Amino acid sequence: RAKLLQRSGHFYFSRNMGVDIRERVRTMHALRSALEDRELFVVYQPQIDLTTRRPVGAEALLRWRTKDGSFIPPDRFIPIAEYSGLIIEIGEQVMRDACLELVQLNALGFRDFTISINVSQVQFRHPRFLDTLHKVLAETGAPAGRVELEITESIAMEDPDALIRLLEQIKQTGVSIAIDDFGTGFSSLSYLQRLHADRLKIDRAFVTEITHSQRGSSIAEMVIQLGRNLGMSVIAEGVEDERQASILSALGCPLAQGYLFARPMTVDQLRTWMNNNGAR
Numbered sequence: 326r327a328k329l330l331q332r333s334g335h336f337y338f339s340r341n342m343g344v345d346i347r348e349r350v351r352t353m354h355a356l357r358s359a360l361e362d363r364e365l366f367v368v369y370q371p372q373i374d375l376t377t378r379r380p381v382g383a384e385a386l387l388r389w390r391t392k393d394g395s396f397i398p399p400d401r402f403i404p405i406a407e408y409s410g411l412i413i414e415i416g417e418q419v420m421r422d423a424c425l426e427l428v429q430l431n432a433l434g435f436r437d438f439t440i441s442i443n444v445s446q447v448q449f450r451h452p453r454f455l456d457t458l459h460k461v462l463a464e465t466g467a468p469a470g471r472v473e474l475e476i477t478e479s480i481a482m483e484d485p486d487a488l489i490r491l492l493e494q495i496k497q498t499g500v501s502i503a504i505d506d507f508g509t510g511f512s513s514l515s516y517l518q519r520l521h522a523d524r525l526k527i528d529r530a531f532v533t534e535i536t537h538s539q540r541g542s543s544i545a546e547m548v549i550q551l552g553r554n555l556g557m558s559v560i561a562e563g564v565e566d567e568r569q570a571s572i573l574s575a576l577g578c579p580l581a582q583g584y585l586f587a588r589p590m591t592v593d594q595l596r597t598w599m600n601n602n603g604a605r
């Protein structure tokens with residue numbers, strides 16, 4: 326399989342990279358102009374308290390709509406944004422948009438509401454990440470205590486001590502940390518404890534499992550227990566039907582997110598949705 330390495334801003338291509346790489350380079354150029362032409366925008370998916378069924382927050386999710394009106398999924402373009410380094414600029418834009426939306430929702434009277442922002446490991450390892458976070462918070466006036474950053478379990482593995490230091494500095498700003506797609510990585514429990522994350526997000530794969538087999542709920546159950554034992558909040562991702570919601574609820578999972586409750590939506594749709602569903 327072709328490998329693309331990034332070193333000090335330059336690309337080194339190995340032999341046999343062929344079509345795969347040409348396709349990636351094309352997407353990379355398209356992505357750069359997409360950024361300039363404002364084809365990238367953020368949608369928001371509400372997060373729900375499973376007991377009250379009230380929204381407690383929303384996750385910011387990036388969308389790319391090309392000029393011909395078609396959508397390119399983030400799973401396809403984010404890896405390319407990472408390889409090319411464009412994710413630094415894109416990620417800052419997402420952070421700024423999400424913080425501005427939080428300020429807007431506050432102004433509309435929705436105060437008990439958090440915004441979750443996905444952060445790529447490339448952004449996270451960038452030396453200016455913390456400065457960018459400080460700058461965006463200051464410029465938007467977003468309340469840090471209502472902003473959450475989602476990082477994946479796999480971010481952690483490379484330099485645990487540096488990561489733990491960075492997480493401590495982030496937490497000093499008041500911003501909280503969620504571990505996304507939890508259960509799909511391989512971090513040890515003692516390591517997890519050292520991260521002092523505020524929230525675990527149960528990956529959709531385990532949520533899907535809970536109604537599929539007798540023992541299917543065991544991982545979800547374990548994550549819920551783990552969160553409880555370590556004093557962390559837990560949210561289930563990708564909840565699509567009532568059976569999943571009621572099993573999760575019975576297992577003691579406090580929060581959920583998924584198509585059952587709401588799909589990702591534009592800022593206008595979110596404000597309307599909040600007016601109809603959110604407590605003020």
Ligand code: C2E
Pocket residue numbers: 370385386387398399400403416419443444445475505506529562563564565582583584585589
């Ligand atoms: P994620 O952070 O785990 O986001 C959850 C994904 O599940 C989203 O896909 C969301 O639309 C989808 N989803 C939510 N509820 C359901 C459901 O009930 N059923 C199903 N089948 N799917 C559901 P999306 O928006 O395509 O994003 C995919 C991934 O791309 C995200 O996974 C995240 O890793 C990445 N991503 C998205 N936006 C950003 C961003 O702004 N920055 C970075 N670094 N990554 C992003």
Ligand code: MG
Pocket residue numbers: 384443475505
């Ligand atoms: Mg996420």
Ligand code: MG
Pocket residue numbers: 505506526528529562
């Ligand atoms: Mg996830």
Ligand code: MG
Pocket residue numbers: 506
């Ligand atoms: Mg994911």
